[in-house]
Amino acid sequence: FPIDKTRAFGKLILFGEHLVVYKAPALVGAVSAYTDCQIEYLDDAPGKLEVIDNRPAVPLYKETKKEEGDEAINLTLKHLGVDPAVRGIRLTFGGDLCCASGIGASAAQVVSLARAVNIADSRNLTEDEINAAGYEGEKGYHGTPSGIDNTAATFGGLLRFQRTDGAPIFEKKSFPSAIRIVYASTGITASTTKVVGDVRAMKEADEAWFAEIMTEYMSLVKEAEKVVEEGDLIKLGKLMDQNHSILQKMTVSCKELDDLVDAARAAGAVGAKMSGTGRGGLMIALTPTEEIQDAVASALEKLAPQVWKTTFA
Numbered sequence: 138f139p140i141d142k143t144r145a146f147g148k149l150i151l152f153g154e155h156l157v158v159y160k161a162p163a164l165v166g167a168v169s170a171y172t173d174c175q176i177e178y179l180d181d182a183p184g185k186l187e188v189i190d191n192r193p194a195v196p197l198y199k200e201t202k203k204e205e206g207d208e209a210i211n212l213t214l215k216h217l218g219v220d221p222a223v224r225g226i227r228l229t230f231g232g233d234l235c236c237a238s239g240i241g242a243s244a245a246q247v248v249s250l251a252r253a254v255n256i257a258d259s260r261n262l263t264e265d266e267i268n269a270a271g272y273e274g275e276k277g278y279h280g281t282p283s284g285i286d287n288t289a290a291t292f293g294g295l296l297r298f299q300r301t302d303g304a305p306i307f308e309k310k311s312f313p314s315a316i317r318i319v320y321a322s323t324g325i326t327a328s329t330t331k332v333v334g335d336v337r338a339m340k341e342a343d344e345a346w347f348a349e350i351m352t353e354y355m356s357l358v359k360e361a362e363k364v365v366e367e368g369d370l371i372k373l374g375k376l377m378d379q380n381h382s383i384l385q386k387m388t389v390s391c392k393e394l395d396d397l398v399d400a401a402r403a404a405g406a407v408g409a410k411m412s413g414t415g416r417g418g419l420m421i422a423l424t425p426t427e428e429i430q431d432a433v434a435s436a437l438e439k440l441a442p443q444v445w446k447t448t449f450a
């Protein structure tokens with residue numbers, strides 16, 4: 138089984154988590170770490186769905202997300218018309234993507250599953266069809282996913298993503314130089330469903346407040362798109378700082394994230410923000426040189442259980 142063809146990537150949101158749910162454009166970068174999936178049909182065990190999860194994870198992640206993960210797998214299989222009641226299935230998930238809230242591990246899991254089914258059943262699905270299966274699976278994690286995670290997991294690279302009333306629109310972006318980053322986990326796993334739901338409740342309780350936040354973000358992301366085109370890392374970092382402030386106003390950051398963001402900036406990062414669901418999960422820091430990247434990673438290692446260095450090519 139060509140397991141390397143089932144790879145789906147993790148992602149980090151540079152701009153726009155939560156607001157992307159309400160059709161604001163977001164910028165997202167896929168990381169090179171991936172999840173893969175091995176599928177075996179168990180002809181003599183109809184009704185059996187066995188999931189072996191060998192993915193590395195921050196402590197408690199898989200435990201916390203188990204129920205949602207099972208639902209996501211079921212929804213993906215259902216969308217693809219695969220019924221374990223007819224023929225048993227054993228799925229083995231692996232790869233080097235460390236499951237942490239914010240890295241898009243759930244989307245990477247269901248996209249790799251869709252790729253595995255595609256290969257095992259010789260279906261010739263297009264990348265768009267794989268992405269669509271991933272989107273269905275993501276609904277298991279939370280009811281109203283924007284689709285940003287599965288799109289990044291499927292296509293990789295740096296993407297501008299926007300939800301619409303119809304299919305989402307996305308386009309690949311390129312940055313003139315490599316974007317060197319550090320990302321770190323708080324070790325806390327928040328439920329995306331709950332946090333997205335809290336934001337919705339706050340929006341419904343005070344539409345004027347939300348509209349103000351949206352206006353501020355829209356001008357910020359417009360500027361960010363321009364800065365990406367120009368390849369100005371310093372300006373990009375400043376805009377990420379501003380996006381973090383917006384997320385603080387939305388109450389989706391938390392002390393642990395704010396402390397990591399502050400420490401990264403103090404160690405020389407040109408910008409830092411939380412990334413993903415928030416209230417735990419991950420933060421990302423922009424580091425212009427290898428020296429600064431090392432310094433920021435060392436500073437974060439004193440506070441965070443897990444720290445990674447990577448580049449968006």
Ligand code: PMV
Pocket residue numbers: 153154155156157158238239240241242281282283284285286329333412413414415418
């Ligand atoms: O924490 P993650 O990787 O699941 O990212 C969620 C991103 C949100 O904008 C909060 C939700 C969404 O569906 O886009």
